[in-house]
Amino acid sequence: MVVPSTSPPLADKVARRAALRARRRDYAASLAPDTRKALEEALSAALEPLLFAARIVAAYQPMKDEISPLGVLFRAQALGKSTALPAFAERDSRMTFRSGDAIEAGPWGLLQPPLSAPPVQPDLILIPLVGCDRSGNRIGMGQGHYDRALEGLRNNARLVGIGWDFQLLDEPVGADPWDQRLDAFASPAGITEFEAT
Ligand SMILES: Nc1nc2c(c(=O)[nH]1)N(C=O)[C@@H](CNc1ccc(C(=O)N[C@@H](CCC(=O)O)C(=O)O)cc1)CN2
Numbered sequence: 082m083v084v085p086s087t088s089p090p091l092a093d094k095v096a097r098r099a100a101l102r103a104r105r106r107d108y109a110a111s112l113a114p115d116t117r118k119a120l121e122e123a124l125s126a127a128l129e130p131l132l133f134a135a136r137i138v139a140a141y142q143p144m145k146d147e148i149s150p151l152g153v154l155f156r157a158q159a160l161g162k163s164t165a166l167p168a169f170a171e172r173d174s175r176m177t178f179r180s181g182d183a184i185e186a187g188p189w190g191l192l193q194p195p196l197s198a199p200p201v202q203p204d205l206i207l208i209p210l211v212g213c214d215r216s217g218n219r220i221g222m223g224q225g226h227y228d229r230a231l232e233g234l235r236n237n238a239r240l241v242g243i244g245w246d247f248q249l250l251d252e253p254v255g256a257d258p259w260d261q262r263l264d265a266f267a268s269p270a271g272i273t274e275f276e277a278t
């Protein structure tokens with residue numbers, strides 16, 4: 082008898098995460114710096130209408146293959162909004178969003194606000210992803226950090242996944258019970274709103 086080491090949906094998610102990460106890496110490596118800048122500028126322009134209604138805008142410190150949302154945060158600041166970034170005490174501690182500039186090395190190799198900055202409850206959260214489908218089901222880096230953090234924030238926040246255009250997937254992503262659905266996806270091509278279920 083063959084006993085699978087993991088359930089088929091989970092195995093599928095793991096395989097798709099690996100394939101999408103490889104595609105994201107190759108795509109980012111193929112972009113000339115000017116092209117990349119123009120795409121990130123297009124993302125900022127697409128998101129600007131969402132900034133007006135927000136009070137506290139959270140995004141992330143990008144890893145090298147991810148589209149940068151930092152231009153969006155600059156626009157938010159120019160509009161007088163507060164901004165926030167994820168922060169961790171340790172790799173497996175709970176992710177919190179904190180105000181302030183990314184000035185300290187975090188445990189995931191990304192800069193973060195100091196842990197002395199107070200945690201905030203953003204009302205617009207721009208979320209990194211490996212991929213998401215047209216129902217808002219997201220594949221992330223596989224640690225569950227966003228799923229856990231968003232559980233307590235989603236009632237008062239708009240959740241917008243951010244990526245390169247191809248990261249919006251036509252094929253459905255099987256949702257696990259803990260997965261937090263996105264309200265929308267934004268890329269240089271614009272914003273795709275998902276229907277509420
Ligand atoms: N920009 C960003 N910040 C984020 C996330 C994310 O996906 N993107 N996370 C979402 O949950 C959390 C961190 N999760 C992570 C999970 C795995 C790896 C990882 O495998 N890093 C590789 C190098 C990756 C690379 O540079 O491309 C490594 O450490 O070897 C990094 C972060 C919180 N902050």
Ligand SMILES: Nc1ncnc2c1ncn2[C@@H]1O[C@H](COP(=O)(O)OP(=O)(O)OP(=O)(O)O)[C@@H](O)[C@H]1O
Nearest residue numbers: 219220221222223224225226227228229232257259
């Ligand atoms: N709310 C939660 N409570 C407890 N465990 C959780 C919760 N959310 C996710 N997890 C755990 O996190 C692990 C990774 O989940 P998943 O593969 O969905 O991560 P991901 O969404 O891709 O990653 P991330 O959110 O870090 O980008 C799962 O094994 C799951 O058990």
